[in-house]
Amino acid sequence: MPAWRWLGRVPFAETAALQEDLRRDVLAGHAPETLLLCEHDPVITLGRSARRDNVLASASELARRGVAVHDASRGGDVTYHGPGQLVGYPIVRLRGGVVAHVEAMANGLAHLLARFGVVAKWRRDTPGLWIDRANDAQPAKICAFGVHVFRRVTIHGFALNITTALDAFDLIVPCGLRNVAVTSLAAEAGAAPELASLAPLAAEALSASFDLRFDPTSPT
Numbered sequence: 001m002p003a004w005r006w007l008g009r010v011p012f013a014e015t016a017a018l019q020e021d022l023r024r025d026v027l028a029g030h031a032p033e034t035l036l037l038c039e040h041d042p043v044i045t046l047g048r049s050a051r052r053d054n055v056l057a058s059a060s061e062l063a064r065r066g067v068a069v070h071d072a073s074r075g076g077d078v079t080y081h082g083p084g085q086l087v088g089y090p091i092v093r094l095r096g097g098v099v100a101h102v103e104a105m106a107n108g109l110a111h112l113l114a115r116f117g118v119v120a121k122w123r124r125d126t127p128g129l130w131i132d133r134a135n136d137a138q139p140a141k142i143c144a145f146g147v148h149v150f151r152r153v154t155i156h157g158f159a160l161n162i163t164t165a166l167d168a169f170d171l172i173v174p175c176g177l178r179n180v181a182v183t184s185l186a187a188e189a190g191a192a193p194e195l196a197s198l199a200p201l202a203a204e205a206l207s208a209s210f211d212l213r214f215d216p217t218s219p220t
Contacts, residue, residue: 002092004203006196007038007060012045012070012081014165015089022091026153035206035214037090037199038048040081042067047076047146054078054173067171072158074146076127077169077176082136084184084200086195092210094152102127104143107144108209112160112202118188119144128175129160131183140183144175160202161185162192 025031094101106122106129113120120129122189129143143160161184169182186192207214
C-alpha cells in the first residue's frame with residue numbers, strides 16, 4: 001500500500017540518500033511507493049543542467065547566511081530550499097510519461113493552494129506553478145519541480161513556498177530564469193498553516209492527482 005511520511009526539517013543530503021534507498025527497495029519489491037514530505041535547512045541545489053554562475057552569492061556570503069550548496073540528480077537548473085518550504089519527494093512508478101508525472105504533482109498542489117484561495121497555474125514552457133497577478137504583468141512562481149527517473153521509478157519532486165523567506169531567492173537565478181518573481185502561500189493569502197499541519201492535506205491532494213492512496217506512516 002502506498003505510504004506517506006512527514007520527516008520534519010531535515011538536511012537535503014539526508015533525504016537524497018533516503019530517496020535512493022527507497023527507490024532500490026521499491027524496484028526490488030521490498031517497499032511501497034512512498035511520498036516523503038519535509039522542509040530543509042537552507043540549501044541551494046544544482047540540477048543536472050545547472051549553470052554554476054546562476055548561484056549569484058559568493059561562497060563567503062553563503063557561509064555567512066548558513067546556506068549549503070549541493071549537486072542534485074534531478075533535472076533542471078538552480079533552486080533554493082529552506083525553512084517554510086514544503087518539499088515533496090514521490091518515489092513512485094510512472095503510470096505515463098515524465099511530463100504527465102510532473103503535471104500530476106502540479107495539479108494536486110494547485111488544488112491544495114485553491115483551498116486557501118490561491119489560484120496557481122501549471123506552465124509547461126517554464127515548468128512550475130505560477131500566480132497571475134491582476135495588477136502586475138509579471139506572474140510569480142510559487143512551486144518548482146524537478147525529477148529523476150530510473151527504471152520508471154521517480155525520485156525528487158517539488159518545492160512549494162509556504163512561509164519561505166523570499167529574499168533567499170536573491171542568492172540565485174531561480175531555475176535559470178532571470179527577472180522572475182517568486183512568491184509564497186503566505187505572501188498571496190496573507191497567512192499560511194504550519195508545514196506539519198499542511199502535510200496531510202498535501203498527501204491527500206497528491207493521492208487524488210496520482211490516483212494512489214498514500215496512507216500515513218511514521219518516519220523510521
